[in-house]
Amino acid sequence: MTTIKLYNTRTRKKEEFVPLDPDNVRMYVCGPTVYDRAHLGNARPVVVFDVLYRLLRQVYGSDHVTYVRNFTDVDDKINARAAETDRQIGDITAETTQWFLDDMGKLGALEPDHMPRATQYIDQMIEMIETLIEKGHAYAAEGHVLFAVDSWKEGYGKLSGRSVDDMIAGARVEVAPYKKNPMDFVLWKPSTADLPGWDSPWGRGRPGWHIECSAMAYELLGESFDIHGGGNDLMFPHHENEIAQSRCAHPEGHFANVWLHNEMLQVEGKKMSKSLGNFFTVHDLLEQGVPGEVIRFVFLSTHYRKPMDWTAEKAVSAEAKLFGFVELIAMYGDLEIARSLAPERAIIDALADDLNTHAALECLSKMNDADSANRLARNIEFLGLYSWSQLERKVSAYRDAKTILRSLEKKLSTLREVALSTKDFSEVDAMKSALQIANVSVRMNKSGISLSPEMGFDPAKLEPLL
Ligand code: AMP
Ligand code: ZN
Numbered sequence: 171m172t173t174i175k176l177y178n179t180r181t182r183k184k185e186e187f188v189p190l191d192p193d194n195v196r197m198y199v200c201g202p203t204v205y206d207r208a209h210l211g212n213a214r215p216v217v218v219f220d221v222l223y224r225l226l227r228q229v230y231g232s233d234h235v236t237y238v239r240n241f242t243d244v245d246d247k248i249n250a251r252a253a254e255t256d257r258q259i260g261d262i263t264a265e266t267t268q269w270f271l272d273d274m275g276k277l278g279a280l281e282p283d284h285m286p287r288a289t290q291y292i293d294q295m296i297e298m299i300e301t302l303i304e305k306g307h308a309y310a311a312e313g314h315v316l317f318a319v320d321s322w323k324e325g326y327g328k329l330s331g332r333s334v335d336d337m338i339a340g341a342r343v344e345v346a347p348y349k350k351n352p353m354d355f356v357l358w359k360p361s362t363a364d365l366p367g368w369d370s371p372w373g374r375g376r377p378g379w380h381i382e383c384s385a386m387a388y389e390l391l392g393e394s395f396d397i398h399g400g401g402n403d404l405m406f407p408h409h410e411n412e413i414a415q416s417r418c419a420h421p422e423g424h425f426a427n428v429w430l431h432n433e434m435l436q437v438e439g440k441k442m443s444k445s446l447g448n449f450f451t452v453h454d455l456l457e458q459g460v461p462g463e464v465i466r467f468v469f470l471s472t473h474y475r476k477p478m479d480w481t482a483e484k485a486v487s488a489e490a491k492l493f494g495f496v497e498l499i500a501m502y503g504d505l506e507i508a509r510s511l512a513p514e515r516a517i518i519d520a521l522a523d524d525l526n527t528h529a530a531l532e533c534l535s536k537m538n539d540a541d542s543a544n545r546l547a548r549n550i551e552f553l554g555l556y557s558w559s560q561l562e563r564k565v566s567a568y569r570d571a572k573t574i575l576r577s578l579e580k581k582l583s584t585l586r587e588v589a590l591s592t593k594d595f596s597e598v599d600a601m602k603s604a605l606q607i608a609n610v611s612v613r614m615n616k617s618g619i620s621l622s623p624e625m626g627f628d629p630a631k632l633e634p635l636l
Contacts, residue, residue: 172229173186174229175522175523175524176525178428180427180429184524190395196235197219197238197396197397198239198387199219199399200215200399201242202242202266204241204242204262204263204267204270205248205251207269207454209452210450210451210465211441211443212452213273213465215400215401217466218432219239221470221553222521223235224552224553225518225525238391239282241286242379243287244382245379248262249365259366263287267287273456276452276462277465278463278555286390294385294386295377296371298419299357300371301419302418306318306321307321307414307419308321312347313372315356315357315358316350316357317418318354319353325414325417326414328413329406329410330406332406338353359375360375379408380407380408380411384415387416393420393422397426397430401431401433401434403434403441405429431475432475452465461492464489467491467531468484470528470530471484471527472527473524474525475524489626491535496561496565498542501540502541505562507544508544511545511548513552517530517552527553571629572623574632574636575623578635578636579618579620582598582619585601586619604634607631608632609623609626609627610624610627610632
């Protein structure tokens with residue numbers, strides 16, 4: 171059995187991963203707030219944890235991994251968007267949720283086993299809040315319910331390595347008259363008639379943000395589970411608060427064993443975020459013609475615990491690599507055989523070493539001769555760069571193109587023979603430039619003419635030349 175090592179934020183060490191139950195390895199990842207298109211930064215955790223999900227499925231079996239990623243569909247940003255646009259909240263969240271799934275699907279991300287929506291778990295949140303009040307970890311005040319951080323001083327701040335006092339000094343905490351300690355955070359808050367709200371023991375209201383993940387993780391994964399993931403911007407306060415809620419409501423469990431945090435996608439050294447306005451969406455990039463697999467390749471080329479910049483040069487070089495892979499597979503591969511292979515040991519080992527995706531891509535690049543074509547295809551699929559059906563389409567498009575190019579080679583060589591005797595090369599030149607526009611490389615020498623598709627090759631542009 172492969173030994174997986176992961177860097178655990180909780181212990182600040184790279185540790186051997188030992189699942190609580192190898193028959194059901196459980197992972198929770200914080201998902202998006204659905205009020206707008208996902209920006210490219212939001213896609214980073216999706217791709218990172220998709221790679222981990224694929225690795226876990228490979229090592230423990232695809233029926234033995236449960237991956238949960240939520241949709242936050244109750245949030246003040248959503249309410250604000252509805253007010254600005256005069257639209258129904260439910261329409262905005264349904265539309266944005268589907269956009270998210272479509273965009274992430276294009277990046278090769280498998281859908282998690284469960285994708286709970288916060289609004290479907292309000293009862294469980296209320297129940298958890300009641301438990302916290304009963305156990306003396308929360309209090310109701312002025313229609314709000316707050317978590318009392320002083321009630322769990324021994325645990326609060328452990329993940330991010332800060333004491334409650336440091337946090338008060340460092341964080342922009344909202345001071346409110348109903349808070350006993352400025353660090354106390356909201357579990358429940360009152361809703362006015364124009365805002366979404368649910369009946370509760372504390373009046374009509376809505377949940378604070380953090381409680382949803384605790385309630386949904388408990389419901390779907392239990393009081394203890396293996397891995398909790400998200401971007402490192404969530405470590406404090408979101409993850410710290412999740413831990414406090416879950417550990418205090420369910421002291422019999424320990425919540426997540428391993429905490430994994432991806433570093434941020436940056437723009438000129440600053441986190442890409444909606445609030446800074448320095449973002450572009452995944453959808454924008456796809457619309458501009460950057461294929462999803464190129465975005466995924468660029469992401470995988472940087473380790474998840476390092477900050478990364480998106481650059482156009484990286485995208486061009488990723489596209490060239492992927493084109494080279496498809497070319498090799500189309501020329502020498504057989505996808506039937508490829509499908510029957512197991513993923514490469516070296517690639518599994520690279521991923522098992524705290525998700526060294528960069529090393530995994532290096533392994534792919536080394537599979538560069540005719541004999542490696544099937545292994546290459548197998549591992550491209552394993553890393554989620556192309557699904558089997560995408561590979562089939564790519565490979566057959568390449569092969570069809572080669573067939574067309576073979577007849578164009580004949581046509582061009584006839585034209586050249588004629589031109590050699592008439593000394594009029596205009597038709598040869600016209601055809602050569604049409605081929606180049608379709609991204610076909612043209613090699614001509616004494617022994618003959620050879621045409622091959624190049625990156626960005628467009629078969630539709632060849633039809634008129636036939
Ligand atoms: P949000 O909708 O802002 O709560 O973010 C959803 C997910 O995207 C969380 O896991 C965040 O940590 C992650 N995220 C947000 N911005 C970035 C970024 N610039 N780079 C990487 N991950 C990010
Ligand atoms: Zn969360």
